[in-house]
Amino acid sequence: MFEIWSKDLTKIYEKGERAFEAVSKINLCVEPGIHGFLGPNGAGKTTVINMLVGALSITYGEAEIREKKAGSVTARKLIGFLPQDPVLYKNMSGEKYLIYMGRLGGLKRKEAKRKAQELLQDFDLLGDRNKKLRKYSGGMRQKIALAGALIHDPEILILDEPTTNLDAVGRAVFIEKIKDLGKKKSIFVSSHVLSEIEQMCEDITIISMGKIILTDSIKNLKKKFLENVFILDTNMNEKLLEQIKQEEFVSNTWIDDRDGKIRIIPKDPVKLRETMSKIIFENKAELYRFDQIELSLQNIFLKFV
Amino acid sequence: MDWMNNFKIKMKGIKTRLKKANIPKSPPMLTIIEKTFFDLIKPIKFAVSLLIMLIQPLILILSPLMIGFGSITTINVDFDSISVEHAASIITIVLAYPLFSWTFGIVFTSILGIFGAPLVAEEVDSGTILILVSKPINRYKIFLAKYIALFLYGILLSFSIIFLVGWIAVIRYSGNVSHFIGILPFLYSLFLYAILLTLIFTSITLAFSSIFKKSRNAALAVILIVVLSFLGFPYIKALLQVNYERFQIYHFDIGYHLGNVFVLFIEIFDAIPPTAAWQIYFAQNFGVFKYVAYVDPDQNINLGGLEKTNYYLPVISLLIWIIIALLLLFYGFISIKKREIYG
Numbered sequence: 001m002f003e004i005w006s007k008d009l010t011k012i013y014e015k016g017e018r019a020f021e022a023v024s025k026i027n028l029c030v031e032p033g034i035h036g037f038l039g040p041n042g043a044g045k046t047t048v049i050n051m052l053v054g055a056l057s058i059t060y061g062e063a064e065i066r067e068k069k070a071g072s073v074t075a076r077k078l079i080g081f082l083p084q085d086p087v088l089y090k091n092m093s094g095e096k097y098l099i100y101m102g103r104l105g106g107l108k109r110k111e112a113k114r115k116a117q118e119l120l121q122d123f124d125l126l127g128d129r130n131k132k133l134r135k136y137s138g139g140m141r142q143k144i145a146l147a148g149a150l151i152h153d154p155e156i157l158i159l160d161e162p163t164t165n166l167d168a169v170g171r172a173v174f175i176e177k178i179k180d181l182g183k184k185k186s187i188f189v190s191s192h193v194l195s196e197i198e199q200m201c202e203d204i205t206i207i208s209m210g211k212i213i214l215t216d217s218i219k220n221l222k223k224k225f226l227e228n229v230f231i232l233d234t235n236m237n238e239k240l241l242e243q244i245k246q247e248e249f250v251s252n253t254w255i256d257d258r259d260g261k262i263r264i265i266p267k268d269p270v271k272l273r274e275t276m277s278k279i280i281f282e283n284k285a286e287l288y289r290f291d292q293i294e295l296s297l298q299n300i301f302l303k304f305v
Numbered sequence: 306m307d308w309m310n311n312f313k314i315k316m317k318g319i320k321t322r323l324k325k326a327n328i329p330k331s332p333p334m335l336t337i338i339e340k341t342f343f344d345l346i347k348p349i350k351f352a353v354s355l356l357i358m359l360i361q362p363l364i365l366i367l368s369p370l371m372i373g374f375g376s377i378t379t380i381n382v383d384f385d386s387i388s389v390e391h392a393a394s395i396i397t398i399v400l401a402y403p404l405f406s407w408t409f410g411i412v413f414t415s416i417l418g419i420f421g422a423p424l425v426a427e428e429v430d431s432g433t434i435l436i437l438v439s440k441p442i443n444r445y446k447i448f449l450a451k452y453i454a455l456f457l458y459g460i461l462l463s464f465s466i467i468f469l470v471g472w473i474a475v476i477r478y479s480g481n482v483s484h485f486i487g488i489l490p491f492l493y494s495l496f497l498y499a500i501l502l503t504l505i506f507t508s509i510t511l512a513f514s515s516i517f518k519k520s521r522n523a524a525l526a527v528i529l530i531v532v533l534s535f536l537g538f539p540y541i542k543a544l545l546q547v548n549y550e551r552f553q554i555y556h557f558d559i560g561y562h563l564g565n566v567f568v569l570f571i572e573i574f575d576a577i578p579p580t581a582a583w584q585i586y587f588a589q590n591f592g593v594f595k596y597v598a599y600v601d602p603d604q605n606i607n608l609g610g611l612e613k614t615n616y617y618l619p620v621i622s623l624l625i626w627i628i629i630a631l632l633l634l635f636y637g638f639i640s641i642k643k644r645e646i647y648g
Contacts, residue, residue: 053439055646073441081439087432103336104440148436 001067003156003186004030004052008061011047022047023210025061034182036201036218037190038301044210045190046084049160052188053081065156077106080149084160084190086141090134094125094144097133098151105152112151119147123177139170146177157181159189163196175199194301206301228269232262233289234280243279247272261289333442334450341454345420346461354416358466359473361407365399366470366477384479393487396474397577400491402586405567408466409499410535410560414506417459418527421510423520424451425641430518435646445638452511452634459503467495491576498570502563505626508633515640534559539590555592555616562622564591569619584611592616 009026012019023044039045050056052063054071063070065078089097095116102112120126123143128136136144142165149157162178163171178187178200191197197204198218206213214221234240237255241262244253249268256263266272269292280287384392425448428434437447471492475485509530513523538558542549555561564587571577588594594611617625 050435050646055435055438057643057645073443076439077441079439081436083432083435083439086436089433100336100340101436101440104333104437104442106333106441145436 002029002064003032004028004035004063004065004070004188005067006048006052006061006063006070009048009051009058009063010060011044011051011056012059021210023051023207026207026212028063028205028212029215030186030188030205031203032186033203034178034187034189034201036197036204037188037207038192038194038197038204039190039207040192043192043207045192045207046160047210048207049158049188049190053079053158078155080152080154080157082146082149082157082159082162085164086145088133088136088141088145090132092133093130094133094136094140095120095129097144098147101148102151105154107152115151115153116147119151123147138165139167142166142170142174146174150181155185157185157187157189159187161191162189163191163193171196228265229293230264230266230269230272231289231291231293232264232276233260234262234285234287236283236285237262240279240283240285243283247275249275263293333440334446337442337447337450338454338457341424341451342457345454345458350420351462351465354412354462355466355469358408358412358416358462359469360412361403362400362470363473365403366474382478384481384484389481389483389487392479392481392484393491394578394580396478396484396488397491398580398583400470400474401571401577401583404470404495405564406535406586406590408470409463409495409502410563411531413459413463413466413499414502414531414534415528416462417455417503417506418510418513418531419524420458421455421507422514422517422524422527424455425511425514425637426517426520426523429644429646430520438646444642444644448511448515448637448641452507452637455507455511456503459507460500463499463503464496467492467499490574491571494567494570494574494576497573498567501566501623501626505630508630508637512633512637512640515637515644530559534563542590542592549592550614550616553616555614558592560590561592562617562626564593565617565619565622566626568593568613569623572619581611 006026006028009028010024011022013022014020026044026048028048037045037048047056051058052065052070054076058071065075068075068078089100092100098116098119099109099112102115103109107115116129117126120129123146125140125143125147128140133141133144142162146159146162149159159178163174166174175196178189181187182200187200189197189200201218203215203217204221205215232240232244237260241253241255244250244262244264249266249271250264251267252265254263255261264272276290279285280290382395384395387395425434428437438444471485471488475481475488478484506527510523510527513526514520517523517526538554538560541554542558545552545554549555568587577583584594588596588611592614595614597610597612
């Protein structure tokens with residue numbers, strides 16, 4: 001059983017005669033643990049998350065939270081949701097907010113009060129519990145919102161860009177908190193900051209322009225890409241690029257803007273090595289460099305999105 | 306003792322079944338009702354609402370002038386020397402029109418509109434709705450919870466004002482408790498009318514709150530309806546005169562329908578004697594009564610008088626408004642159910 005599963009999840013916005021496909025055929029298979037959902041701004045992360053929690057309707061496809069239809073009341077019982085830049089009830093105190101969230105999650109008043117006290121202590125907000133939320137700083141608001149998502153002890157946390165609006169220290173603290181929570185709960189966390197995802201997550205899904213680019217564990221990704229990128233530099237890189245693109249054993253190839261050299265990710269590194277000399281000879285190119293390089297996760301991300 | 310044991314066993318069985326049914330220990334809907342209701346009845350807000358509702362009736366009660374009986378006259382009534390029924394009828398005649406047109410007309414409905422408009426619109430506009438819809442509660446229950454909270458607020462407000470006005474009037478005129486008991490039928494009819502009004506205007510307000518993105522616009526829409534009902538149509542009626550009936554404006558005259566229902570409740574409880582003293586205002590402004598020139602055929606004397614127009618049977622007016630309220634409530638449900646909540 002997957003924690004979060006979706007098949008061909010699609011969201012289309014229609015306005016009059018125009019239609020805009022925000023996300024298309026999203027297939028997710030999220031296992032227990034901390035799963036990162038990575039993509040640049042506007043990629044569709046929030047759209048996908050909002051469909052999973054029931055805030056947006058699903059145009060096509062299906063999604064489930066532990067085999068319960070996403071958006072249904074039974075599915076929402078399982079999740080704790082932290083939206084991007086959460087808006088809170090300004091005139092409520094921190095403690096009252098948590099009690100309200102707890103009771104909305106189904107807790108009795110006494111239980112909600114007790115858990116609110118525990119969470120306020122845990123998040124170092126006990127001294128500010130009677131302060132109105134409008135007086136909370138950005139970091140405090142983020143903490144109280146996360147506490148609000150946790151109070152009814154959900155089994156799965158869905159966090160949409162949880163470190164937005166936090167300073168460097170706040171981010172570090174938050175990431176540690178999430179990693180700590182990840183030992184007891186499954187977490188699906190979205191971000192556009194690769195380094196944070198790398199710190200928190202075991203598996204990631206990358207989304208760009210409304211489509212899933214890839215899904216894999218970070219370990220596998222590094223292994224796959226770090227061993228499998230070649231650099232080629234000649235006196236006719238643009239011409240050779242066009243030819244290399246046509247080769248069926250090449251997965252992806254591009255000219256890096258920083259140094260003007262060709263990068264090649266082959267499907268078959270052996271075939272690439274065999275064929276490269278032939279390509280260079282046929283085109284009478286001058287070869288300056290051809291070898292394998294290490295590619296960082298950042299580079300992988302940038303090239304795919 | 307056998308029955309006690311049996312009872313205990315039965316209760317245990319019920320508890321086990323309830324536990325298995327996995328009913329939430331603290332229903333989220335109740336939580337939203339509680340929060341919304343207590344947000345509405347903040348003491349200063351409540352006090353100010355009561356004060357504004359009381360203004361016109363208070364001016365009339367405390368003033369030595371009494372507008373009634375077709376002319377302005379001074380009250381020279383010795384309440385100690387007249388019967389309870391007579392005293393009650395004087396008091397209710399003074400109160401009937403200002404309570405209908407000002408207290409429960411313009412002010413009460415506007416208060417429901419102003420305080421009710423943010424209940425959905427504000428949550429959507431501010432973004433707090435996003436967290437709310439992610440909780441394990443159906444959207445229509447969120448809407449229903451806010452409806453119930455606003456409805457309870459309206460009932461509390463109207464009960465408070467009816468109680469206050471009744472006592473202020475009795476204390477002002479006679480100080481006799483039996484006169485308060487005498488006006489109870491009027492207060493009952495008023496309370497029944499207030500329940501209906503609360504039902505209708507809570508539905509209207511929450512429907513608008515679900516439609517409009519800004520609570521200000523929802524409130525303005527409700528106030529527009531109120532102004533139209535209690536000021537606009539009476540003005541149109543005064544302008545059109547006989548053409549009001551000829552062009553059948555009464556079909557659309559909200560004030561007429563509400564007045565029709567108000568008079569129905571008065572008649573059900575036999576709360577006020579049928580005299581021109583109060584009927585005249587419902588004739589001039591809301592078309593519930595009209596002047597009829599009765600001529601005694603034997604003596605050829607014009608007896609004058611007012612009779613009900615009955616453009617609509619009062620029960621039909623009541624039904625129309627209940628159906629409108631239910632349709633609006635249904636619309637509100639659908640609106641919030643289908644609403645896309647963006648992060």
